Amino acid sequence: MAADPGPPSARLRHRIPVRVRHYWKLLATCVAAVAALVVLAGNVQVTPIVTSEAAAAHDEATxxxxxxxxxxxxxxxxxxxxxxxxxxxxxxxxxxxxxxxxxxxxxxxxxxxxxxxxxxxxxxxxxxxxxxxxxxxxxxxxxxxxxxxxxxxxxxxxxxxxxxxxxxxxxxxxxxxxxxxxxxxxxxxxxxxxxxxxxxxxxxxxxxxxxxxxxxxxxxxxxxxxxxxxxxxxxxxxxxxxxxxxxxxxxxxxxxxxNFADSLGDGVLYKALSTGQFTYQGEDPTEYEDDFKQVNNKGSHDLKPVIELVKWVDEASDADFAAHLGDHVDVASFAAYAAAQNLLLNFDDMAGPGKNYYLWYDLGTKRFRVISWDHNLTFSGSATSGPHDTMSMGGRGGPGGGAEFTPPEGMELPEGFAPPGGFGGPGGFRAGNKLKERFLATDAFKDDYEAAYRNLYRVMFAENKAGAALDSLSATLATVAGNDAAATGSDAERLRSLIADRTKALAEHEVIKS
Known part of the structure; x- marks a missing residue:
């Protein structure tokens, strides 16, 4: 006769492994704890943030x-x-x-x-x-x-x-x-x-x-x-x-x-995206995925310094901005950046519709520098634009840091043209960047900007480095396969005339003469 298997509950209990039966109380406690965490923290967003300052992490060059x-x-x-x-x-x-x-x-x-x-x-x-x-x-x-x-x-x-x-x-x-x-x-x-x-x-x-x-x-x-x-x-x-x-x-x-980042020193390079804005959107780095992209040192550093900079620029009072910008940004470098964009008549810099710039965060000084990028819209404005004029593709704009576009005579816009987001305003299309706008509007930095402007004007225009570069590049281009000699000659002559006009116009400006 077969042995009595016992009641159903006993049969089920003996099918459970011995070790599990011995530690069932501990296991039950763990399950209960996990369940409680799910209930209590279910609405909390967990965001991965890397704050380590370990050795620089590069994609390995093999x-x-x-x-x-x-x-x-x-x-x-x-x-x-x-x-x-x-x-x-x-x-x-x-x-x-x-x-x-x-x-x-x-x-x-x-x-x-x-x-x-x-x-x-x-x-x-x-x-x-x-x-x-x-x-x-x-x-x-x-x-x-x-x-x-x-x-x-x-x-x-x-x-x-x-x-x-x-x-x-x-x-x-x-x-x-x-x-x-x-x-x-x-x-x-x-x-x-x-x-x-x-x-x-x-x-x-x-x-x-x-x-x-x-x-x-x-x-x-x-x-x-x-x-x-x-x-x-x-x-x-x-x-x-x-x-x-x-x-x-x-x-x-x-x-x-x-490789370019390494040439700048020990730091982290961030690219500004044309889809972005220079506006504080909270501490979650995923909120800035349309604004900035990290180029180097991924894994050892993150977007935190950029978020802190944007937040400070957004929230600082005028007095605080004037007193403490140098704690966040290399002021002399930024003054030179802003002056260079004006001198080169760059309609589309960090304050332009394309938001063309990089941020370089120096790990030694803990300060930012702005690195210029994309110069195919330089020398596109009025040769007489002054140091404190907004760069305008269609001519001279007013004071400020934003870029403005008023279609010049003869320009044909495509049917249904609509400017990208943030690129609109009275009298033309406008963009902007709060850091640059506040810098140029703050009297405390006027001397820094104008000193940088004079120095860069001297090298680029008074010493004719821009004109000499044009001559050298035109000569080289003439030897490049596929060069259109007529187009090169026409483009070079037009640019040469604009450089000469800008050199002459600025030479008489009070900022240059002071």
């Missing part, structure tokens, strides 16, 4: 391609040839036109005779691409939150006819002409850790706007900044050929990657 020629030697006529599978290229464009996502295409590139396989390229820009067409389909304004970032090129996708003021050029882009498109090239997108002469990324700049077809205005601006001791990206011209198509002379510009 291999650096040395190349044969310094890529950013501006006196050399460089060469760059790309090849890719046409099907990959078309898939990338189909995706962009459908969703706005900028996917990378795998390419083989030969730079100054050095072949590098499996390099990534993707479209770069924001409103620049609004006028882009692909197989007859027009593009729409896309917000770029990726590595290339929003350049603010050609605000709102505007198309302009040539006229005399600043050398406007018509922006017209077509996927059938890849040699003319704006690109971001990544050497490590498909080969993690690879660099080319220390660079993980380079920008291939688009023609048009202030620099005509040659982008000479951007190259001259970078040269002038460098001559004046201001932080600037390196640059050079190259003959650019894609899949056997006609060669086009293009401007290469160093992209502010980790």
């Amino acid at each position: 291999f650096d391609v040395p190349g044969r020629v310094d890529l950013f030697d501006p006196t050399v006529a460089h060469t760059m040839t790309l090849t890719y599978t046409e099907a990959d290229y078309q898939r990338m464009f189909d995706e962009y036109m459908a969703t706005g996502e900028k996917e990378y295409v795998r390419v083989d590139v030969t730079v100054d005779g050095t072949l590098i396989r499996d390099v990534g390229i993707r479209l770069k820009g924001n409103s620049t691409l609004m006028g882009l067409t692909h197989q007859g389909q027009s593009g729409t304004l896309r917000e770029d939150r990726g590595g290339g970032g929003p350049m603010g090129e050609a605000p709102g996708g505007m198309r302009v006819r040539p006229n005399g003021g600043g050398g406007f050029g018509r922006v017209s882009l077509d996927s059938a002409r890849p040699e003319e498109l704006p690109w971001l090239m990544s050497f490590d997108e498909f080969a993690k850790g690879r660099r080319y002469q220390g660079h993980s990324e380079i920008a291939i700049r688009v023609s048009g706007m202030g620099g005509g077809s040659t982008v000479l205005n951007e190259a001259v601006s970078l040269a002038a900044l460098d001559a004046a001791g201001q932080p600037a990206q390196r640059y050079a011209y190259t003959g650019f050929q894609v899949n056997g198509r006609p060669v086009k002379a293009r401007l290469l510009v160093e992209h502010p990657d980790e």
Whole structure:
């Protein structure tokens, strides 16, 4: 006869492992504690914040391609040839036109005779691409939150006819002409850790706007900044050929990657995004994902210093701002930044519609510097604009730190044009940046700004460093494959005239003469 199995409860109890039966009280307590935490903390948002100041964390560079020629030697006529599978290229464009996502295409590139396989390229820009067409389909304004970032090129996708003021050029882009498109090239997108002469990324700049077809205005601006001791990206011209198509002379510009950050010292580099605002939105870093992107030292540092700066600028009284800005920002450096943007007639700086700037946080001084970026709208305003005038693409604006755009005579805006968010106001389209606006409006910093202005004017204009750079770059560009000699001559002459007029106009200004 079979043994009595006992009551159902006993049978179930003996099926539970011995160790679990011995410690059931402890287990029950743990479960109850977890349940209580869920109930009590269920409405609390948990946000990961890294505050460690451990050693700098870089994406590990495993291999650096040395190349044969310094890529950013501006006196050399460089060469760059790309090849890719046409099907990959078309898939990338189909995706962009459908969703706005900028996917990378795998390419083989030969730079100054050095072949590098499996390099990534993707479209770069924001409103620049609004006028882009692909197989007859027009593009729409896309917000770029990726590595290339929003350049603010050609605000709102505007198309302009040539006229005399600043050398406007018509922006017209077509996927059938890849040699003319704006690109971001990544050497490590498909080969993690690879660099080319220390660079993980380079920008291939688009023609048009202030620099005509040659982008000479951007190259001259970078040269002038460098001559004046201001932080600037390196640059050079190259003959650019894609899949056997006609060669086009293009401007290469160093992209502010980790290599660029290292050149600035020991600190953290943050890119401002065109989708963003310089406004305090609380302590949660995820609230700023449309505003700033961290470039280097990820993992060992975070966005906390930027949030603290934005909060302080937002909340400080006028007296506190005047007394303590130097605790947060390198005042002399910022004065030089603001002065340089005015001198170069940069309509689209940190206060412009593209919000084109980087923030550099020095880990030694615990202060910020503003680093300029994207200079394809420099030399686009009135040569007579004074030190305290707002930069305006259509002419002289009033005092203040914001940028203003009044369409000049002859400018054609696309049908249905609407300015990007935050880029509107009476008498034209406006942007702005509270840090720059408060700085320029505070009497305590007037002497700093004007002293920086005089010094930079002396180097860039009185000593003709801008004009000399133009002559040198024009001479080099004439030797670059794919150069349009007539366009280069016209663009150079227009820019030369504007530099001469600005030099003369400012020489008589009271700020320069004081």
